[in-house]
Amino acid sequence: MKEMPVHLENLAVGNLKYKYIEDICKEFYDSFIKLNDYQKAAVTNEDKAFLLNASVGSGKTTVLVNKVLYLGMVKKVPLSKMFVLTFTNKAADEIKQRVLRFAIPSDKNPSDKNPSDKSEMAAFGTFHSVARYLLSNVLPVEDLGYTKDFSILDEDGAREISDYIIDKNGLNIKYRKKLEKRIYGLKHGRELYGNMKYSDDIDNFAYLLQVEKVKRNVMDFDDLIECCKILLRNNAVHPEWIIIDEFQDTDSLQLEMIDNLVGDNTHIFAVGDPNQIIYSWRGSREDIFEIFKERYDAKEATLPINYRSTATILGAARAFLSGQSHLVGIRGMGHAIVIKKHYNSFNEALYLAEKIKKLKKEGTPYNEIAILYRKQSHSSVFEDVFTREKIPYEVSVKKDLKDIPALYWFFRLIRASINNNDTSNILHVLSDDKYGPCLKYPVARQVAEGKARDGLADKIYGFRKWCECKKSADDFENEIYDYFDLDNYLLPTSISYSKDRDFILKYIKEISDYIKANKMDLFDGIKNAVDYTVLYGKQVINQMIYKDSDSVKLMTLHASKGLEFKYVFISGANMGIIPLSGRYDDEEEKRLFFVGITRAKDYLEISYHSNPDDGSALANPSPYLSMIPDDIIESEELKSRAMKLSDLKREIRDNMAKKGGKVQEKKKVIHPKYGEGYIVSEDKDTISAEFEGYGEKSFSKLFCPLKFIN
DNA sequence: GGTGTCTCCGTTTTT
DNA sequence: CGGAGACACC
Numbered sequence: 001m002k003e004m005p006v007h008l009e010n011l012a013v014g015n016l017k018y019k020y021i022e023d024i025c026k027e028f029y030d031s032f033i034k035l036n037d038y039q040k041a042a043v044t045n046e047d048k049a050f051l052l053n054a055s056v057g058s059g060k061t062t063v064l065v066n067k068v069l070y071l072g073m074v075k076k077v078p079l080s081k082m083f084v085l086t087f088t089n090k091a092a093d094e095i096k097q098r099v100l101r102f103a104i105p106s107d108k109n110p111s112d113k114n115p116s117d118k119s120e121m122a123a124f125g126t127f128h129s130v131a132r133y134l135l136s137n138v139l140p141v142e143d144l145g146y147t148k149d150f151s152i153l154d155e156d157g158a159r160e161i162s163d164y165i166i167d168k169n170g171l172n173i174k175y176r177k178k179l180e181k182r183i184y185g186l187k188h189g190r191e192l193y194g195n196m197k198y199s200d201d202i203d204n205f206a207y208l209l210q211v212e213k214v215k216r217n218v219m220d221f222d223d224l225i226e227c228c229k230i231l232l233r234n235n236a237v238h239p240e241w242i243i244i245d246e247f248q249d250t251d252s253l254q255l256e257m258i259d260n261l262v263g264d265n266t267h268i269f270a271v272g273d274p275n276q277i278i279y280s281w282r283g284s285r286e287d288i289f290e291i292f293k294e295r296y297d298a299k300e301a302t303l304p305i306n307y308r309s310t311a312t313i314l315g316a317a318r319a320f321l322s323g324q325s326h327l328v329g330i331r332g333m334g335h336a337i338v339i340k341k342h343y344n345s346f347n348e349a350l351y352l353a354e355k356i357k358k359l360k361k362e363g364t365p366y367n368e369i370a371i372l373y374r375k376q377s378h379s380s381v382f383e384d385v386f387t388r389e390k391i392p393y394e395v396s397v398k399k400d401l402k403d404i405p406a407l408y409w410f411f412r413l414i415r416a417s418i419n420n421n422d423t424s425n426i427l428h429v430l431s432d433d434k435y436g437p438c439l440k441y442p443v444a445r446q447v448a449e450g451k452a453r454d455g456l457a458d459k460i461y462g463f464r465k466w467c468e469c470k471k472s473a474d475d476f477e478n479e480i481y482d483y484f485d486l487d488n489y490l491l492p493t494s495i496s497y498s499k500d501r502d503f504i505l506k507y508i509k510e511i512s513d514y515i516k517a518n519k520m521d522l523f524d525g526i527k528n529a530v531d532y533t534v535l536y537g538k539q540v541i542n543q544m545i546y547k548d549s550d551s552v553k554l555m556t557l558h559a560s561k562g563l564e565f566k567y568v569f570i571s572g573a574n575m576g577i578i579p580l581s582g583r584y585d586d587e588e589e590k591r592l593f594f595v596g597i598t599r600a601k602d603y604l605e606i607s608y609h610s611n612p613d614d615g616s617a618l619a620n621p622s623p624y625l626s627m628i629p630d631d632i633i634e635s636e637e638l639k640s641r642a643m644k645l646s647d648l649k650r651e652i653r654d655n656m657a658k659k660g661g662k663v664q665e666k667k668k669v670i671h672p673k674y675g676e677g678y679i680v681s682e683d684k685d686t687i688s689a690e691f692e693g694y695g696e697k698s699f700s701k702l703f704c705p706l707k708f709i710n
Numbered sequence: 711g712g713t714g715t716c717t718c719c720g721t722t723t724t725t
Numbered sequence: 726c727g728g729a730g731a732c733a734c735c
Contacts, residue, residue: 282724
């Protein structure tokens, strides 16, 4: 396997070997034939357990899709007997979409020539969504005290339950702001404040929390996997094939769930890249590949050919690979890697704004441009400048349901209505101070306990009945707004009213579409659609907000994993940021940088700041920059200003003395972000001004944002 | 309630 | 290294 030739001329020989596939299924063969030898071997491999090391950009998803097609069309394994597990909904969706283009004979109807049925792919999805599917359709969740229509708890919900328990039981909990982290630590066997002098009620709290969740029939994300894992022990669910994507991100809990899914006749096929382990702080582990190989006695192979990046970019990437990793490119050298020194991130943002405008003019869509940085906080400068320069951008992560308060309120109203045990949502909907009846908290509490009444609460409690006599998704779509009398509750006089209303109607439409697409009963469908919103979180909202608009992508290095762009700009590669201070020997930081580099298809530019505005950054460049081979770097140092303010002032005074002129009156300027300031110095390229509260900033004259007042 | 001392933590975030 | 939180002591 490992000796498989890279040279393409050998493909013909390989194809002869696979000729039988054409006889069985021409349609699949046409897709299969386009793969390289490594990919073909992985697709047709039928070892009991197999580990595929897929290097960056090596066509991992294509292999996964073809694997599913091969099993379905050639080996006649029904889709319903396959589990395809991913870490993001996006990845799961892509695989499903691509599989759906083919006709795979179904379980129920083996000779079916129609396209594959989506419902056969219930176990294609994220670990969490597959766990949810099993818990509400296959496993006896009642054994754990739940009912099949449990709902999924989001962060806010979890926090509210915690507050409730602490309040009600008068518990003594320290470090409450870090409660979630502490519970997480407790679950994973390492307590955050293990050596507290005086312990608190954390153990008792953890127990009561679990009890309360069962009582309310809600599960958080971890509970989904945990419950599934427990129930699988005594209830055999053994697929014929388990296919796992991004295997390097698997945590212990998920590994246990997989263990319990594996039966005597189960095949496991895991695909991942050990060079892209960047989430170990979230539970994924560096030894996961070793564990897998040992536990299942797995065979192993590599996909070495990178189709994505130029030879130059791969040359830089290789410098960050550990051990004997192969990474073979097929593209030409392309543009050199550009390393730029900027005064600070503001200057860089101005520079990038111009650069991006130019690229756009030359025909590059904004979508092909990404700016990557280490911390979320680094995005704001780019946001400010791009807004002003009218460059459309999208910050990944930032937008979710909570950013549209009215929609979030409505979402909780629906959740309260489908699960009347869910008191935290009921309370919230009734006592919110903007939307709804805006009851005082104690009054809302009384209503929730049945000791008082309220019009909206009656609708919440009557919702199930209403659904049962209405029946159709169309009725829901047309009447739900009036059923809850939303015009009354959504502040019709507020400025945001029409937008709020719009979002809610859109969301109602989404729910209705979901129910129709999945051919579900109304009540069940709404419940499922709402859980889907929790599981899909941001994606649902993002779709509603930016329907495939062309925009520059701003994101952290972490968030960039799995994506690719023609132009990639990595910003702020300073000592203390990349890698973070105190983590100079941390391999994970190196892998993170590797992930960033390998997002670029054609052009990669890395910057650092001579006067960084992030407090933890030092003024010198990241040690990683010197790891990139010199001969592929084009370093263009922007003129840097004197580092110390005092030096700069002396310089100015000296200059003035030389000129022999009087000290001129300070020129007053206005800057859109820093406000009023005074010119301190000026030369042929740059201009420096001092702002109260911000200190001295210098700007390139080419795109100077300053307004001169006198 | 004010003050001094000690300890922990910093950043990344999907589901 | 600096801030937040907990705690002891007065």
